[in-house]
Amino acid sequence: MSYQxxxxxGIIGNMRTVALVGMNGSIDWYCCPHFDSPSVFGALLDDKKGGHFQISADADGVRHKQFYWPSTNVLVTRFLLKDGIVELEDFMPAGLPSDSPAYHHIYRRIRCVRGAARIWVECRPAFDYGRQNHETLxxxxxxxxKAGNLTLALxxxxxxxxxxxxxxxxxxxxTExxxxxxxxxxxxxAGRAPTPPSExxxxELLRDTVKFWHQWLSACTYHGRWREHVHRSALALKLLTFEPTGAIIAAPTTSLPEVIGGVRNWDYRYTWMRDAAFTVYAFLRIGFRDEAAAFLGWIEDYASKHASRNAPSPVMFTxxxxxxxxxxTLEHxxxxxxxxxxxxxxxxxSxxxxxxxxxxxxAMYLSNKYVSPTxxxxxVKIRNRLEWICENWQLPDAGIWEMRNRQEHFVYSKVMNWVALDRGIRLADKRALPADRAKWIRERDRICEEVxxxxWNEKRKSFTQFYGSEDLDASLLIMPLVFFMAPTDPRMLKTLDAILENPRQGGLVSDGLVHRYPPHPRIDGLPGEEGTFNMCSFWLVEALTRAGQAYPExxxxxxxxxxxxxxxANHLGLYAEQTGPQGEALGNFPQAFTHLALIxxxxNLDRMLGSQV
Structure with a gap:
């Protein structure tokens, strides 16, 4: 089997884990029982040793079509034959009681819609990333x-x-x-595979799962021009939440490359504080208060336990x-x-x-405004952290792009320190909470003046990646989005114009898609030219949208x-982290950051367009 x-x-899931299902009917990625558990099917990362579970029509010249049941995460893969049509329905039951025997199951039904077809099934697990032998009964x-403490029944x-x-x-x-x-x-x-459910x-299980997703999506308050895209992004983000704790993972996969054949391969099956906080914003924007509240509960109940008053906070968590x-590294x-x-x-x-x-x-400020009072x-914990920021915002860091070869005074990081103090001041004022307002305001203003x-690079007539750099950075598109500066400020408009240039002219945009920083030379010290960064493409849209208040063009x-x-987007409306030069998906898939930026x-674009057709 070659790589898809x-x-x-497409993905299916139950807010504990997900499975990736190819258009050929093969599950090539599945970690059990949770997102960050070792894989059982991993053909996505080694098509010979990784393991897979394929159900498909066994015929020459098969054409494939894949889609979700409307407004759900129930996936349908259709096999179009010369003399028949076969459909494969894949889902993980959701919304069931935690003790339901069907809860931690993958449900796959293959049915013949027209004519007749020969079906081929192959289920070959490879436990613990293919490192553990198992017994087949x-x-x-x-x-x-059976593999150690884990037994899967088919x-x-x-x-x-x-x-x-x-x-x-x-x-x-x-047959039909x-x-x-x-x-x-x-x-x-009793030590045996359970009896499969009747037709x-x-x-009933399928109907209940469809009903769960319909009910969940009915809370969405977005009814604008791009409703279908927003709904699919929301459904994807929901699949990336870990319901027992409220955590939100960055992506359900590891090591899908940003450069084919290259070394830019990372594990995203964890909760980045940055990504998850942006996700709270996206959920709140379209009416999903419960998900936002659950993540904030995760911060309080889990992440805050690792906070130290005199040390930086961890950037990611399990x-x-x-x-x-x-x-x-999995060398095998x-x-x-x-x-x-x-x-x-x-x-x-680290x-x-x-x-x-x-x-x-x-996220905390928005939660206080839209979910519940802080x-x-x-x-007190917030205040302690803001006091720490006042003393430490001057430090260089690895930045949003997690540079492994250097620390710099990244402009994005300084702007976000400004945001932290600004939101803290606003929150204190809104709730009349005790705080050293004068100190916070003074440090916030110092950050602004320094940025x-x-x-600002006078030669480039643009903000640049870090102090003293001449390179652009798409993360700077966040500046008007977080109200650091007006979207129509001449400096912001010039930065926008610079970013909009083609990379050959020193810009970051190719056919509307945005590189996160210049493709050459590689400031991150890693070989290979990565693709365009989908999240940044949506940030560019939003920065232009806000500038459109004064400039209709x-x-x-x-x-x-x-x-x-x-x-x-792919055929299902899903995005990986990046898009390659031929329009192919690159990097871990699907990526939360991309979908929340789309939302x-x-x-904001819909709101700005108002009643325009």
């Missing part, structure tokens, strides 16, 4: 795969055969109206709130299309990234760019 393009995948109700009425490689396979024929069901789950009954029980995330896996190394864990956990306090304080005990004098430009970037851009 990254954009050929074929039984009356299917098969069991339940089906279809006779299975041992494939001699640790998996099972089956061939069978379906017939179907077969395959359930993969953790729990076995009626399966239909979904359980831990900070032990040692980075390892070749990586996606030979892109080594495959990493698990992330060494960036970096100092000074910007995270701005994103966090913005409790006093939480305020204006040292972050920029609003027109924002709408055109937005529509162009929407065209780079924010759609919300």
């Amino acid at each position: 393009p990254i954009e050929n995948y 074929i039984e009356a109700n299917g098969a069991r795969f 339940s089906t009425t279809v006779p299975l055969s041992d494939d001699g490689q640790g998996g099972v396979s089956a061939h069978f024929v379906l 109206g017939q179907s077969q069901t395959f359930i993969l789950g953790e729990k076995s009954v 009626k029980e399966g239909e 979904i359980e709130g831990g900070t032990e995330i040692p980075e390892q 896996w070749e990586g996606y299309q030979g892109s080594r190394p495959v990493r698990i864990g992330n060494a960036a956990v 970096q100092f990234q000074g910007d995270i306090y701005g994103e966090l304080m913005d 409790p006093y005990d939480i305020w 204006m004098s040292q972050g 920029k609003l027109d430009q924002a709408r055109l760019l937005f529509e162009r970037v929407l065209g780079y 924010s851009a759609a919300f």
Whole structure:
């Protein structure tokens, strides 16, 4: 089995973990039982050793189509044959009681819609990233795969055969109206694979899952021009939340390359404070207060336990709130299309990234405004952190792009320190909370003056990546979005104009898509030219949108760019971290940052356009 393009995948999930399902009907990534657990199916990162679970029509010349049931995370893969049509329905039951036997299951039903078709099934797990051997037991109700403390049961009425490689396979024929069901789950009954559900029980499980997603999405308050795109982004973000703790992960995959064949391969199955705080903003913007409240609860109940009054806060956490995330390399896996190394864990956990306090304080401020008043005990922790910022904002850091080769005075980080103090001042005033307002205002204003004098490059007529640099950085598009400066300020407009130039002219934009910093030379010290950064493309749309208040032509430009970037989503409306030179998806997939930036851009562009057609 050869590698599928990254954009050929859809995801299903249950707010504990997800599975990536290719257009060929193969589950090529699945970690069990949680997002950051070792993989069971990992063909995404090694198509020979990684393990997969494929159900497909066995015929030449098959065409594929894949879509979600409207307003749900139930995925349908359609196989179009010369003399028939077959549909594969994939989902993980959601919204069930935690003790439901169906909760931690992958439900797969293959049915013949028209004509007749020969179906091929192959389920070959590779436990613990392919490092652990397992025992395969074929039984009356299917098969069991036993590896250490984890046993997975595959339940089906279809006779299975041992494939001699640790998996099972089956061939069978379906005629019009017939179907077969395959359930993969953790729990076995009395040491055996459980009896598969009847057709009626399966239909009920499907209906309940569809109902759950419909009810959840009904809370969305966005009814604008790009409703379908916003809904899909919201549904994707919901799948990236870990319901037991309220954590929100950056992406459900690891080591999907930013450069094919290169070394820019990172593990994103963790909660970055920065990403998650932006996600709170996106959820609140479109009416999902419960998700925002759950994440803030995670900060209070889990992340805050690692806060030290006299030290930087950790930049990322496990979904359980831990900070032990040692980075390892899986030497036995070749990586996606030979892109080594495959990493698990992330060494960036030990970096100092000074910007995270701005994103966090913005989320806290919005929570106080839209969810519930900030409790006093939480305020004391916030106040302590803001006092720390007053003493330490002058320090260089690794920045939003997590530079592994240097620390600098990154302009984005300084701006976000300004945001932290600004939101703290506003929150204190709004709630009449005790604070050293004079000190916070003084330090906030010092940051502003320093950014204006040292972050501005007179030669480039633009703000640049760090003090003394001549390189642009797309993260600077955040400045008007967080109210650091007016979107129509001449300096901001000149920075926008500089970024909008083609990279050959020193800019960052190619066909409406934005590089996060100049492709050459590599300031990050890593080889290879990465793709454009999807989140930054949406930030550009939003910066132009806000400038459109005074300059209508920029609003027109924002709408055109937005529509162009929407065209780079995959067939399901999902985005990876980056888009490559041929329009291909690069980096971990799907990425929360991209989808929350889409929501924010759609919300603000729609509001600015008002009643325009």
